[in-house]
Amino acid sequence: MFKKQITIKKAIIFKGIGLHSGEPVSLKLSPEKKNTGIIFYKKNKKIKASWKNAEVSQLCTKIKNKNITISTIEHLMSTLSSLGITNLKIEISGSEIPILDGSAKIFLDEILKVGTLEQDANQKFIKIKKKVLYEDKEKFICINPIKEKKLIIDFTIDYNDQFIKKQKLIYTHSPDNFRDIYLARTFCLQKDLEKIFSLGLGKGGSLDNAIIVSENKILNQGGLRYPNEFVKHKILDCIGDLYLAENQIWGKVETYGGGHELNLLLLREVFKNKENYEFFDY
Template sequence: MEFHKQKTIKKTISIAGVGLHSGKPVNLKIKPSNPNSGIVFVRTDLKQDNIVIPHVNNVCSAVLCTTISNSHGVKVSTLEHLMGAFFGLGIDNAIVELDNEEVPIMDGSAKVFVNEILKSGIETTQSPIKVIRLNKKVEFHDGKKSISIEPSKINLEIDFELKYENKLIGNQRNRLLVYEDDLTDTFNSRTFCLFEDIEKLRANGLARGGSLENAIVVKDEKILNNGGLRNENEFVNHKILDCMGDIYLSGYKIIGKIVCSQGGHKLTNDLLRKVFENKENYSITEINEKNLPHTFFNKYLYKSIA
């Protein structure tokens, strides 16, 4: 396997589900794409101006999910779990077609997307990948929330901390080396909410498709879902999955170290915008065998997750 070469999927993937926030049914297809085309979303329910590119500057909302739009106002929302799957599996190029605005939530994690991609197979091309390297530390603060990214030689490290007053969630922290560690728990970790917030979310037109089938619901010190948690750090691991998906809106893999406390979609987007507003902050490097970091692959890339 040539890990420094661009990759796409081998066969078209078809997935049907419901939007977490809209509650509307959506059919999604992931198709192979050519080298250097990146990830492209196509709204097939629209006949024109229906191409939307996932890019940091195209984020139009980061409230409880990431939403991107094009210059015509056409949107694609809740794409972070799919983008996290692409990022973790090393998919550089793909066409994503969907017949509604929102990417289906599936079980609230990236598990279904990952397994379908692995089932399709991954096609390696002859084009070298490009990566973004940080030249200096960049940080962003919003009250008690903070996030930073700084140079690293060979990996993408995500060190994430969350703090909740709810005693069951409490304070959790985990550190992940994205190109080296087993990503199974990250891919499997579901979105979550507090029971007392559900009514407020729905009153604001959100979480209309939410259920115990696609989100962890915490009421006081009890998890309402049958079977409880999938892993002991599922809450913070889901935040790391979200971070991976949002980071991929940079357009390339990133080599650096991210430290985040109490962050989310908006904080990650704010950080990326700050990084890219100054070209001195970063450099884009084409990777070949001579300068390929030894960790720049994941040993679990081609193993289906339970």
């Protein structure tokens, strides 16, 4: 993976709408000096991209500092993890990262256009030393130690419906392998939309930025980007959530029915006990 800390070569601006808020939002990514970390700025207040600042949420990943919150950071964080970006300033005009096309595609493409820059400092990695498990009824997520210096994600989804059904994929995190999942879009069952709307969410959702599944078909005219796009998107989300560890993780994650909530609760369980992990330079 990456030995040195990394930032971007020059600033990038993204504009779009929030998936849940429906509000227009602009986002500016700027280079940052070594040993800074990934820092979000909103109204001159900063929030570090860290599990310590994250709130449990089912439909997105949210970080908070006092009364300032920033939501739906997972696709951007997943992209930064795939590129090994460790230091970045992120200025946002609203409360939610723009959903763009519902995947990591536009984030990755635009960052690759400006390029990344290695910095004169080593990256640190988190090596898992002991199995950590979090269970919630029939759902679970765990992480196990492995000998390799890599993150492996074994993800199973089971929607018990007519279209998505059960999907399983084992993914090894790397820049090349990320290209096999980064186009996967967020998705929703049509029958769940009423509940989502009743919570005041999903206001910016459309067929341009989400897959909508209606019984035995999808409503998107272009079809799926991958036959197993649903589980690939869940893995994309998981990568972004796990990067709230503030460093890349070496270990094997296994999850059944996982999502944003379980991803964060796993991180909390890991960092609850220092015997579960240790830090390493590459």
